[in-house]
Amino acid sequence: xxxxxxxxxxxxxxxxxxxxxxxxxxxxxxxxxxxxxxxxxxxxxxxxxxxxxxxxxxxxxxxxxxxxxxxxxxxxxxxxxxxxxxxxxxxxxxxxxxxxxxxxxxxxxxxxxxxxxxxxxxxxxxx
Ligand SMILES: [Zn+2]
Numbered sequence: 370x371x372x373x374x375x376x377x378x379x380x381x382x383x384x385x386x387x388x389x390x391x392x393x394x395x396x397x398x399x400x401x402x403x404x405x406x407x408x409x410x411x412x413x414x415x416x417x418x419x420x421x422x423x424x425x426x427x428x429x430x431x432x433x434x435x436x437x438x439x440x441x442x443x444x445x446x447x448x449x450x451x452x453x454x455x456x457x458x459x460x461x462x463x464x465x466x467x468x469x470x471x472x473x474x475x476x477x478x479x480x481x482x483x484x485x486x487x488x489x490x491x492x493x494x495x496x
Contacts, residue, residue, distance in 0.1 A: 374411060377421055380408070381421065381427070384421075384425060387493070388428075395490055396489065397418070400418065401415055401418055419448065420449055423475050426494070427493060427494060430492075431492065432486050432488075433489070434485060435487050436483075436485075441481060446477050448475045451472050453470050453472055455468060456468065456469045468480070
């Protein structure tokens with residue numbers, strides 16, 4: 370059986386109807402469950418769903434993370450695929466003492482040690 374993927378427009382419409390009944394969805398899996406009912410069997414991956422949700426402007430995303438042992442070495446945001454911006458903080462002698470990696474699109478941030486997203490909370494914006 371061929372898998373039938375939902376289009377971006379179908380996903381945005383489903384998100385918008387979920388937003389009429391919910392203010393907060395406490396996990397990505399829960400959002401996907403709600404969405405799947407509205408999409409009637411059409412599928413959407415969690416990563417794609419998250420990107421479309423961020424791009425749609427319907428939700429604000431809260432990203433919970435934990436620090437890993439690995440050094441941060443990504444060019445792209447692990448949450449939304451946007452470019453990562455590197456910010457170096459200098460001390461009074463001009464030496465960089467602290468480096469942060471941030472995504473301006475979804476708000477993900479990490480220090481030198483890479484932070485791994487563990488959970489996503491979706492807040493629907495009020496219209
Ligand atoms: Zn991002």
